[in-house]
Amino acid sequence: xxxxxxxxxxxxxxxxxxxxxxxxxxxxxxxxxxxxxxxxxxxxxxxxxxxxxxxxxxxxxxxxxxxxxxxxxxxxxxxxxxxxxxxxxxxxxxxxxxxxxxxxxxxxxxxxxxxxxxxxxxxxxxxxxxxxxxxxxxxxxxxxxxxxxxxxxxxxxxxxxxxxxxxxxxxxxxxxxxxxxxxxxxxxxxxxxxxxxxxxxxxxxxxxxxxxxxxxxxxxxxxxxxxxxxxxxxxxxxxxxxxxxxxxxxxxxxxxxxxxxxxxxxxxxxxxx
Numbered sequence: 001x002x003x004x005x006x007x008x009x010x011x012x013x014x015x016x017x018x019x020x021x022x023x024x025x026x027x028x029x030x031x032x033x034x035x036x037x038x039x040x041x042x043x044x045x046x047x048x049x050x051x052x053x054x055x056x057x058x059x060x061x062x063x064x065x066x067x068x069x070x071x072x073x074x075x076x077x078x079x080x081x082x083x084x085x086x087x088x089x090x091x092x093x094x095x096x097x098x099x100x101x102x103x104x105x106x107x108x109x110x111x112x113x114x115x116x117x118x119x120x121x122x123x124x125x126x127x128x129x130x131x132x133x134x135x136x137x138x139x140x141x142x143x144x145x146x147x148x149x150x151x152x153x154x155x156x157x158x159x160x161x162x163x164x165x166x167x168x169x170x171x172x173x174x175x176x177x178x179x180x181x182x183x184x185x186x187x188x189x190x191x192x193x194x195x196x197x198x199x200x201x202x203x204x205x206x207x208x209x210x211x212x213x214x215x216x217x218x219x220x221x222x223x224x225x226x227x228x229x230x231x232x233x234x235x236x237x238x239x240x241x242x243x244x245x246x247x248x249x250x251x252x253x254x255x256x257x258x259x260x261x262x263x264x265x266x267x268x269x270x271x272x273x
Contacts, residue, residue: 011089015055018084022077025128028137043071055081083124091117094256101206101258102159115151123248130244136190144197151201165203173199173207191243198251209258213250
């Protein structure tokens with residue numbers, strides 16, 4: 001099967017999973033069951049028929065409104081569905097181009113693709129929920145850690161170079177974030193738990209890349225907020241900024257380009273020497 005055809009099929013599956021992403025994004029932070037009841041309108045709470053729940057298409061046919069009560073449906077829902085399609089279809093394409101971090105030169109297999117798709121899906125859910133609620137549900141962190149265990153112990157070559165590297169990465173990243181949370185209150189426990197799974201999945205070297213990129217991205221966004229504050233001149237004594245989205249973005253970059261970024265950075269020292 002060609003890469004184009006397989007990506008097209010994955011895109012369709014991704015749209016369907018994107019619809020499920022919407023369920024998780026809505027229900028996990030509210031501690032609602034993700035099984036029962038079925039999909040319902042948040043405004044009138046009436047069940048949504050299957051033909052009104054077709055990803056993207058139903059939103060367009062209904063013109064962004066609930067069939068029962070006429071309430072406006074947020075554009076976020078079809079965009080999340082589209083994001084699911086992009087994650088599923090884009091992962092094998094990027095994998096073919098990059099080979100993934102830690103498996104360059106090795107054949108990228110279907111298990112690699114499957115783990116990467118699930119991993120990116122978890123990151124996306126983390127980003128969306130943490131942006132709105134400033135929390136990372138334990139269910140997502142548990143899923144991330146289980147995925148890391150599967151990758152390290154069953155997938156060879158893995159995204160982590162060794163079991164020892166995974167253990168070091170887990171304790172280094174989670175320990176560092178825990179110290180930040182305790183000493184200066186700059187981290188939530190959800191970030192610490194997320195760091196456990198990330199460190200174990202990637203190993204200690206890629207963990208350093210994730211930490212650097214997450215703080216870099218967070219710093220750039222903080223500068224943007226500061227400049228906007230200066231321009232608008234509206235002082236806010238405290239602005240809550242979730243760190244999970246920066247971790248998610250940094251981890252996605254590291255998945256595909258972490259090895260290249262690390263080698264590029266170490267190349268400066270070789271040149272200087």
